[in-house]
Amino acid sequence: MTTTTLSPSRPVPSGPAPAAARPRKPFALVRHTAALTRRSLIKTWRTPEALIDVTLQPIIFLAIFVTIFGNAVAGSTSDYLLFLLPGILAQTIAQGAIAIGVNLNTDMEKGIFDRFKSLPIPRIAPLLGAVTGDVVRYVIVTVVTLATGYAMGFRIQTDVGQMLAGCLLAILFAVCLSWVSVWIGMIVRTSGSVQGIMFLLILPLSFGSNVFVQTGDLPGWMQGFVNVNPLTHLVESMRGLFLGTPMGNHVWWTLAWCVGLVAVFMPLALRAYKKKV
Template sequence: MTDTTTTTGRAPAVYVPSAEALATVLAPGARPPRPSPLSASLTFGWRALLKIKHVPEQLFDVTAFPIIMVLMFTYLFGGALADSPRDYLQFFLPGIMVSSVVMITMYTGVGLNADIEKGVFDRIRTLPVWRPAALVGMIFGDLLRYVLAATVMLAVGLVLGFRPDGGPLGVLAGIGLLVVFSFAFSWVWTFFGLVLRSEKSVMGVSMMVLFPLTFLSNVFVDPATMPGWLQAFVKANPVTHLVSAVRAAMAGTTDMSAISWMLVWSAVFVGVFGTLTMYRYNRR
């Protein structure tokens, strides 16, 4: 048997589409502009809100948990530390509001760690958007959770007898200070969310840091009743400064020293942990 190969000597024809054919396939018009950093951050913030929409159980920590905290501590300590739970509530509510919202900030790091483990952030980093937008947007989305938790606690406090002398403006000012600090403090947990390898690790480290900050402060009692060595820590505690600022605002006064220290601490958290977070995020 012999194989016969026929060769024409001509190259195969190459199809070259016309401009009209390409126009029917490709989208007409100019390429859309690259989104601005603010637009990209707000988009990722909206993504965080959509996650709450599809998994509403995430709101448990900003609804049921604050209610339990207010009721439990008001009636547990009210009779022992003040003449009545209602009198204690006037001192206690701004502090427990701060304590609860500050503790909620740790879920920013937990959520970030979960997204990383699922590979979500690997896909996000390939998008042509401002690199920190995903992290900033996540924190933007959590701001709604902080406001919701503060509002729930305030509503419960009003029902129990809390009466802020500062009126609506004082309450709004106090919540505003709380949101500013919480936004800055969230960068601590984004860093831990990037560094630690599991959600449980992030949760464990967060609780180890948060419990001394929230309980060794002026949230529950006046620091003047504490030993001298403990007062030194309490007075330097950033949560103490925040509580003093929020408590003064809701009482209708202004504690400029506490506000100044609170803003300084906020700047430190953003400057230090924000920088470390972006350094780690860009090299992960």
């Protein structure tokens, strides 16, 4: 009589399922980006001194330039304030985009992105979280600039809808410009280098524009650069939306610059980021 030997059943493996068998949760990029945006906001909340450039700077710029150049440029400080405020907002919000590159480069030096690399999150999430978290800085500089201008006598000449459209356009431009700062933050070795390079880029854009004087009052050789300067289009767009002056096609040019900045520098920033981590 033969006997049959039953083989023992294989134990069921315990622990997490393999990555291929795990169901992917929907909107992973959105969720991880939101979490990293929250991290960026917490950092900003805990270091309020990092907001000096978007709080005190527009106040100082408005007070100095209106007081010193108001009568010389426009004949009166009140008229020059109307002309200058959209330009100061554009200049300050563009300079506010420098900080994100400095902060990201500092995080890279501290090894924080090495920790992100070990997490099961999309590669782009840390960069998107930093960019979206920086929107708070742009909102702050917009509110501070308008509030300071209002205290000095500036008044919106259009309506609330156009005023909000002008503010949103400025914030959108700053978000798109921030990808330039992100890219530079990924390719240079120190945070001080990021600040120096970005300042050298923003400075000619600020003073080689119609922020402080009309384009026609500038030297002829300079007017060609001013006419294609993205800050010029942004400033003229805001002056039209705030004061009702003719805008022409400046809004469309500003939006085109926004698309171009993202299309060029976002892929460059992602490529540099992948090489770093």
